[in-house]
Amino acid sequence: MAEHVIKLPDVGEGVAEAELVEWHVKVGDKIREDALIAAVMTDKATVEIPSPVEGEIVWLGAEVGDVVAVGSELVRLKLPGDGAAPAEDERGAADAPPAATPAAAPPVAEAAKPRSAPAAKEAGTAKAAPVASEPPRAAPQRRLVGGPPRPEGEKPLASPAVRQRAREGGIDLRQVPGTGPAGRITHEDLDAYFAQGPALARAPGLQPKTAVLDIKLVGLRRRIAEKMALANARIPHITYVEEVDVTALEELRARLNGHKRADQPRLTLLPFLMRAMVRAIAEWPHLNALFDDEAGIVHQHEGVHIGIAAQTPSGLMVPVVRHAEALDLWGCAAEASRLGEGAKAGTATREELSGSTITITSLGAIGGVVTTPIINHPEVAIVGVNKIVVRPVWDGTAFQPRKMMNLSSSFDHRIIDGFDAASFVQRIRALLETPALIFMEG
Amino acid sequence: MSPLKDIDCKLLVIGAGPGGYVCAIRAGQLGIDTVIVEARKPGGTCLNIGCIPSKALIHAADQFAAAQRFASGKSALGISASAPVLDLARTMHWKDAIVGRLTGGVAGLLKKARVKTVEGFARFRDGKTVEVETEIGLQVIRASEIVIATGSEPIALPSLPFGGKVISSTGALALTKVPERLVVIGAGYIGLELGTAFAKMGACVTVVEALPRILPQYDAELTRPVEKRLRELGIEVLLEAKAKGLKGDDLVVESAAGGEVALPADKILVTVGRKPATEGFGLEELDLDRDGRYLRIDDKCRTSMRGIYAIGDVTGEPMLAHRASAQGEMVAEIIAGENRAWDKRCIPAVCFTDPEIVTAGLSPDEAKALGYEVKIGTFPFQANGRAMTLEEDAGFIRIVARADNHVVLGVQGVGAGISELSSAFALAIEMGARLEDIAATVHAHPTQSEAFMEASFRALGHPIHI
Numbered sequence: 001m002a003e004h005v006i007k008l009p010d011v012g013e014g015v016a017e018a019e020l021v022e023w024h025v026k027v028g029d030k031i032r033e034d035a036l037i038a039a040v041m042t043d044k045a046t047v048e049i050p051s052p053v054e055g056e057i058v059w060l061g062a063e064v065g066d067v068v069a070v071g072s073e074l075v076r077l078k079l080p081g082d083g084a085a086p087a088e089d090e091r092g093a094a095d096a097p098p099a100a101t102p103a104a105a106p107p108v109a110e111a112a113k114p115r116s117a118p119a120a121k122e123a124g125t126a127k128a129a130p131v132a133s134e135p136p137r138a139a140p141q142r143r144l145v146g147g148p149p150r151p152e153g154e155k156p157l158a159s160p161a162v163r164q165r166a167r168e169g170g171i172d173l174r175q176v177p178g179t180g181p182a183g184r185i186t187h188e189d190l191d192a193y194f195a196q197g198p199a200l201a202r203a204p205g206l207q208p209k210t211a212v213l214d215i216k217l218v219g220l221r222r223r224i225a226e227k228m229a230l231a232n233a234r235i236p237h238i239t240y241v242e243e244v245d246v247t248a249l250e251e252l253r254a255r256l257n258g259h260k261r262a263d264q265p266r267l268t269l270l271p272f273l274m275r276a277m278v279r280a281i282a283e284w285p286h287l288n289a290l291f292d293d294e295a296g297i298v299h300q301h302e303g304v305h306i307g308i309a310a311q312t313p314s315g316l317m318v319p320v321v322r323h324a325e326a327l328d329l330w331g332c333a334a335e336a337s338r339l340g341e342g343a344k345a346g347t348a349t350r351e352e353l354s355g356s357t358i359t360i361t362s363l364g365a366i367g368g369v370v371t372t373p374i375i376n377h378p379e380v381a382i383v384g385v386n387k388i389v390v391r392p393v394w395d396g397t398a399f400q401p402r403k404m405m406n407l408s409s410s411f412d413h414r415i416i417d418g419f420d421a422a423s424f425v426q427r428i429r430a431l432l433e434t435p436a437l438i439f440m441e442g
Numbered sequence: 443m444s445p446l447k448d449i450d451c452k453l454l455v456i457g458a459g460p461g462g463y464v465c466a467i468r469a470g471q472l473g474i475d476t477v478i479v480e481a482r483k484p485g486g487t488c489l490n491i492g493c494i495p496s497k498a499l500i501h502a503a504d505q506f507a508a509a510q511r512f513a514s515g516k517s518a519l520g521i522s523a524s525a526p527v528l529d530l531a532r533t534m535h536w537k538d539a540i541v542g543r544l545t546g547g548v549a550g551l552l553k554k555a556r557v558k559t560v561e562g563f564a565r566f567r568d569g570k571t572v573e574v575e576t577e578i579g580l581q582v583i584r585a586s587e588i589v590i591a592t593g594s595e596p597i598a599l600p601s602l603p604f605g606g607k608v609i610s611s612t613g614a615l616a617l618t619k620v621p622e623r624l625v626v627i628g629a630g631y632i633g634l635e636l637g638t639a640f641a642k643m644g645a646c647v648t649v650v651e652a653l654p655r656i657l658p659q660y661d662a663e664l665t666r667p668v669e670k671r672l673r674e675l676g677i678e679v680l681l682e683a684k685a686k687g688l689k690g691d692d693l694v695v696e697s698a699a700g701g702e703v704a705l706p707a708d709k710i711l712v713t714v715g716r717k718p719a720t721e722g723f724g725l726e727e728l729d730l731d732r733d734g735r736y737l738r739i740d741d742k743c744r745t746s747m748r749g750i751y752a753i754g755d756v757t758g759e760p761m762l763a764h765r766a767s768a769q770g771e772m773v774a775e776i777i778a779g780e781n782r783a784w785d786k787r788c789i790p791a792v793c794f795t796d797p798e799i800v801t802a803g804l805s806p807d808e809a810k811a812l813g814y815e816v817k818i819g820t821f822p823f824q825a826n827g828r829a830m831t832l833e834e835d836a837g838f839i840r841i842v843a844r845a846d847n848h849v850v851l852g853v854q855g856v857g858a859g860i861s862e863l864s865s866a867f868a869l870a871i872e873m874g875a876r877l878e879d880i881a882a883t884v885h886a887h888p889t890q891s892e893a894f895m896e897a898s899f900r901a902l903g904h905p906i907h908i
Contacts, residue, residue, distance in 0.1 A: 155787075157849060157874040158874060159872070159873045159874060160785075160872055160873075163785055164782075167781050167782065167783065167785075168780070168781050170781070180874075181847075181876055181878070181879075182847035182848065182849045182874070182876055183847070184874050
């Protein structure tokens with residue numbers, strides 16, 4: 001029998017391993033050449049792995065969630081022809097060198113590369129739903145959803161095969177919610193009902209629910225979990241909250257947006273904050289740093305690469321605006337907007353999702369007075385933006401309505417003293433309250 | 443006559459019609475020790491004196507009519523031929539050969555399923571014991587479960603008992619000469635199927651019907667193409683007319699106006715309905731609950747006596763072979779211990795008139811009577827290419843669906859050869875299809891079945907070909 005082994009190809013520069021996030025095939029499946037067999041996730045990007053040959057899957061080398069080293073066996077395929085013809089055997093042997101020589105990998109890697117961007121997009125949408133514990137056969141995980149209730153006394157709508165299965169299983173179909181068109185009860189509805197029992201049968205009033213859905217943590221969610229745990233365990237956070245009067249800034253922003261050129265992006269508060277941070281970092285450069293605590297070295301960067309935490313359909317992602325120090329206000333705005341959209345659409349590249357030296361997190365749109373941001377390890381500072389609200393401010397003689405915004409910022413207290421942290425935030429505050437200062441040279 | 447050794451079995455089926463023999467074969471497949479009793483050839487009314495022989499006769503009549511059309515020189519197809527001659531005796535011989543093949547086939551299938559066949563008339567002794575008068579003696583059979591599948595028989599008119607020139611459908615299917623003047627009493631599907639066939643074979647046919655319309659179980663829209671065809675064939679239909687009796691060679695008929703008319707007739711075919719065969723085999727001993735003339739059954743075909751089931755025509759309307767078969771299959775599985783119940787959504791019915799009528803599920807009126815708001819789509823064969831190429835563009839397909847969720851409630855159609863579409867109609871209803879499901883199913887071109895898809899389009903408001 002001619003067998004072909006597909007190994008995990010080189011999925012990106014400097015990547016030694018990748019997490020298997022999805023199988024597109026199962027043992028016994030017959031696949032064509034170029035059919036996608038699996039999706040793996042590296043630090044940031046998801047890559048689809050195609051099959052370079054046609055054949056039948058006989059073995060899967062990992063389970064979803066496993067971290068697979070580049071070059072290790074992913075799938076074994078039985079090649080068509082079943083070895084009856086010697087020529088087939090030779091071809092199979094030539095295609096699948098037994099040792100882990102790189103010969104097998106390049107064609108796969110080449111095939112994978114042009115696909116990686118759209119593939120990441122697909123993976124992004126696919127993972128929006130919680131990935132169940134057995135994704136390759138996800139059907140039984142379907143939940144009972146109450147279809148439109150059937151009017152009293154109406155016969156349930158179901159095919160004869162479904163009706164017979166229900167009868168044999170001792171189930172009254174009138175109790176089974178149908179998810180098909182017009183409330184038709186499908187085999188899957190029956191599966192779900194068999195799995196969950198009659199507890200969810202339609203009954204008036206409030207019902208206790210006892211079902212527990214086990215969701216295996218894979219892909220981006222697992223990465224987020226690991227990173228958050230690492231940051232929170234290693235870094236003693238100090239969080240400093242200050243309120244900023246952004247009345248003047250908002251006026252300027254409105255004015256600039258009103259007079260901007262058509263090709264210029266609409267300004268949000270974000271580019272002003274980025275520019276203000278660049279100014280403040282010039283005075284407190286050790287806040288723009290990566291702390292390698294194992295080596296005991298702080299890598300202080302001159303370039304300001306600002307990560308911008310973004311909520312995407314897959315979860316939290318941090319696209320990075322590189323060299324904010326070299327971008328003007330409009331440049332910062334354009335770059336932040338482009339990267340944010342890319343992250344949401346799942347088209348952001350690995351490079352765009354890594355390399356930040358300081359991070360901004362903003363939950364302002366939702367509201368909230370204070371946040372306690374977790375530092376984007378191994379960075380040492382993160383600036384959190386809260387909602388702008390109009391508050392009465394005492395100006396010495398009277399209360400004035402002012403647009404106020406809180407900044408909630410966290411710092412690695414191992415590297416940054418409270419005094420420096422506070423000074424840094426106060427500098428940003430001063431810049432934002434008198435926005436002309438942001439643009440003053442020297 | 444020496445007494446035969448008693449037979450003990452698990453299941454005894456009385457009657458080897460399409461209900462009984464299917465039940466017995468299925469039971470045999472399921473490993474049930476089964477005996478079937480039948481006095482005549484297996485296959486019942488359907489194979490011997492009903493569905494099959496009448497369809498053979500209708501086919502022969504159609505072929506003869508086509509030949510006559512060619513001979514008339516009026517065929518638009520440009521075909522001409524010399525005057526055809528029909529040898530009905532040979533037609534009947536051919537028909538009998540088909541029947542023989544089928545009944546022989548059933549006997550073989552029963553044997554293959556290890557079902558023991560006992561030939562003779564059965565008679566109940568009690569709810570567990572039946573005696574059969576066989577050629578070689580009295581056979582006593584004891585069974586733990588008994589299925590009554592005795593079928594039905596033609597109803598005779600008291601004023602016109604069968605005999606002589608008064609014949610039932612059975613007699614009509616055994617004629618060896620086409621009667622010159624045939625009077626058919628009863629414009630139900632059996633009378634019209636046979637009346638039409640004999641008219642095509644050259645008989646002068648008159649149909650006498652007591653009700654104000656033909657095929658009263660169908661709505662007027664469906665029967666209109668049939669009425670038109672009857673007129674074209676020169677068949678006279680007397681509605682609201684009652685057959686009173688024979689007066690010499692003539693049949694006396696009380697007409698709608700009240701006067702009496704004498705219809706000269708060589709043969710008088712009485713097809714005024716069928717009644718369940720519940721007499722003459724000791725059923726009275728068991729005193730089973732009745733539903734009118736029929737045996738009362740529940741959704742598992744159980745009668746009021748434990749261990750006794752009834753299937754087929756003896757259990758009521760619709761008296762159709764395929765209903766009996768489905769019941770028989772179900773009962774065999776129930777006896778084998780399976781959990782089954784009658785939950786069919788529809789029993790399609792076909793009337794092999796010219797053109798044919800098919801119904802499945804609810805008609806528009808029936809649906810409205812049940813309180814449904816309906817959407818109806820009708821597509822005429824006049825707009826169907828395949829129907830035109832067959833010179834058969836009369837009729838239409840009509841689909842009835844719920845207005846709220848578009849679930850198909852019924853499909854009816856009338857047209858040449860449309861009986862073959864009955865499965866599509868029934869499948870749609872049984873599967874719970876919606877109008878969109880049928881509309882989105884690609885129907886092959888050029889076929890009459892396209893009219894089914896188009897009718898759904900029309901119900902959805904966007905027909906293509908009309």
